[in-house]
Amino acid sequence: MDLDPELKALDALGGFFVLRTGVPPRGPLPTLASACADPESGGSAEVYADPMTFRVRKVEQSIRAPEARVAASVAQQGLAARFWSIALGAAALCGELPDLDPELLCWDPDAGAPDDLWLREVRFRPVADLDAVVRAGLLVPLSAALRSRHRVSPALLWGNAGSALAGTVRQLDRWALAHGRPDVGERARALAGPLLAHPDLAGTLDPGTLRRRSCCLYYRVPGGGVCGDCCFERPPRPAPGRS
Structure with missing residues (x-):
């Protein structure tokens, strides 16, 4: 299956894999580059004063997070899942990698989940550039932006990214099994291995x-519990004197 210029082939994989192109109906949106910029520099003033802070506050209110760093973690994991899904999905399904340059990739921080992403211009890079496109090109600046605004550890954020990558592979495996395309699942697993071996992601997941x-x-969200791949079997008890 070829990946057509408007990336429609990704729609078949599910909502996290969808990438729209052109200008959104509601008008221009901030790019990921501007969203990750230092708000003091004025680089994030395209649509919102600070898209990253806006998004974290929206998530915080939506899930009733007890503190901003919880919402920052949830927001980052949602974006990481979208980045990996689009890039790995295109590479595994079609053998092509859309260039998710943060200057071209636009994002609506006021949308629901999955995050609404738009690509201003469709161009492609070699599949071998997966790490450069997603980890280095998107996740590194996203992590830096969140850590400059919130008290959230790099280990937590890279754990989120590793979990999101593994989740993407599982989803592609399920799709491949359901649609008689074992080649898609095999390519996804083969491509994910070297990505998880990078020092930023190595050790974030138990290899077995x-x-x-x-x-x-x-788990700190009211009624949240622990995720299916969490390091905890059950939600930890809060430290004495801490809610």
């Missing part, structure tokens, strides 16, 4: 079980 070795903090 793919359970993560950090926690995204979702």
Whole structure:
């Protein structure tokens, strides 16, 4: 299957894999580059004063997070899942990698989940550039932006990214099994191996079980519990004197 210029082939994989192109009906949106910029520099003033802070506050209110760092973690994991899904999905399904340059990739911080992403211009890079496109090109600046605004550890954020990558592979495996395309699942697993071996992601997951070795903090959300791949079997008890 070829990936057509408007990336429609990705729609078949599910909502996290969808990537729209052109200008959104509601008008221009901030790019990921501007969303990750230092708000003091004025680089994020395209649509919102600070898209990253806006998004975290929206998530915080939506899930009733007890503190901003919990919402920052949830927001980052949602974006990481979208980045990996689009890039790995296109590479595994079609053998092509859309260039998710943060200057071209636009994002609506006021949308629901999955995050609404639009690509201004469709161009392609070699599949071998997966790490450069997603980890280095998107996740590194996203992590830096969130850590500059919120008290959230790099280990937690990279744990989120590793978990999101493993989740993407599982989803592609399920799709491949359901649609008689074992080649798609095989390519996804083969491509994910070197990505998880990078020092930023190595050690974030147990190699045998793919359970993560950090926690995204979702258990602190009212009624949240622990995720299926959490390092905890049950929600930890809060420290004395801490809600």
